[in-house]
Amino acid sequence: NSIRTELGKAHFEERFMLHYQPIVDARDGKTCKVEALLRSKGTALDGISPALMVSVAEDSGQIIQLTEWTLDTALGAAQEFKCPVAVNVSPIYFRHENFADRLIDRLIASGLPPSSLVVEVTEGVLISDISSARDSIGHLRAIGIEVYLDDFGTGYSSLSYLQNFELDGMKLDKSFIQKLGQSEKAIRIIRSMVDFSHSLGMKTVMEGVESEWQARLLQLQGCDYLQGFELGVPMSCEDLCNRLATEP
Numbered sequence: 001n002s003i004r005t006e007l008g009k010a011h012f013e014e015r016f017m018l019h020y021q022p023i024v025d026a027r028d029g030k031t032c033k034v035e036a037l038l039r040s041k042g043t044a045l046d047g048i049s050p051a052l053m054v055s056v057a058e059d060s061g062q063i064i065q066l067t068e069w070t071l072d073t074a075l076g077a078a079q080e081f082k083c084p085v086a087v088n089v090s091p092i093y094f095r096h097e098n099f100a101d102r103l104i105d106r107l108i109a110s111g112l113p114p115s116s117l118v119v120e121v122t123e124g125v126l127i128s129d130i131s132s133a134r135d136s137i138g139h140l141r142a143i144g145i146e147v148y149l150d151d152f153g154t155g156y157s158s159l160s161y162l163q164n165f166e167l168d169g170m171k172l173d174k175s176f177i178q179k180l181g182q183s184e185k186a187i188r189i190i191r192s193m194v195d196f197s198h199s200l201g202m203k204t205v206m207e208g209v210e211s212e213w214q215a216r217l218l219q220l221q222g223c224d225y226l227q228g229f230e231l232g233v234p235m236s237c238e239d240l241c242n243r244l245a246t247e248p
């Protein structure tokens with residue numbers, strides 16, 4: 001299909017770009033890191049969601065090259081905005097041979113310290129091949145790359161797999177916040193997840209924050225970091241640099 005053809009041309013920089021969304025400290029609203037998000041460029045892939053592009057690349061095997069392009073591009077941008085960058089890593093890349101070494105090589109090539117990179121993984125990574133996932137995560141964290149569990153609360157969310165892993169934090173899926181104001185339970189569930197995450201020594205990011213009252217409420221629940229349209233939409237590297245320059 002056409003997405004596959006576009007991916008197949010492999011000159012990723014001609015077809016894709018990354019946008020960067022601020023992740024702010026819940027207490028003072030300051031940007032403390034940014035998430036790199038894949039976007040299409042030009043007309044051939046217009047209107048195709050990043051989720052679909054990623055899933056086509058996963059099926060065709062091109063996710064390896066695409067992830068490495070994403071890592072290099074995000075690390076390049078991080079040199080400019082001088083703020084850690086979080087990159088989404090597909091379970092397929094994660095299971096790729098020598099994945100952690102390959103990723104560390106790219107970090108070293110960028111010249112940035114390990115604290116400049118955050119790796120976001122999804123639950124799928126933690127469910128299959130537990131011992132090699134544990135090794136990979138341990139390897140990244142040992143050199144100082146943070147690892148966050150993304151979209152927590154979707155999927156199976158069996159809590160038992162967390163027993164097997166040491167992680168820096170979790171990102172609570174935006175479905176939780178979308179229920180705020182609809183159900184009284186929503187706030188209690190969020191509070192429990194924040195406490196749960198803290199009790200395991202992890203930080204909590206709430207994603208999908210779309211209004212100021214939500215941001216205030218989450219801050220009161222002890223949530224560490226916030227991400228969402230209210231705090232900043234995904235934007236170009238240049239726009240992000242401008243924003244950072246105006247923050248006190």
Ligand code: G
Binds near residue numbers: 049070088
């Ligand atoms: O960027 P949103 O804007 O639409 O992203 C939709 C989905 O695509 C999210 O689940 C996000 O994690 C995923 N995604 C976005 N960019 C990347 C990327 O560079 N790599 C991977 N693996 N997933 C990405």
Ligand code: G
Binds near residue numbers: 151208
């Ligand atoms: O990697 P992850 O699944 O967390 O990707 C984040 C997704 O959430 C991206 O698709 C991004 O565009 C989207 N997003 C970011 N902020 C908001 C928001 O405030 N509301 C909604 N609905 N989506 C958001």
Ligand code: MN
Binds near residue numbers: 035088120150
């Ligand atoms: Mn993510």
Ligand code: NA
Binds near residue numbers: 150
């Ligand atoms: Na997410």
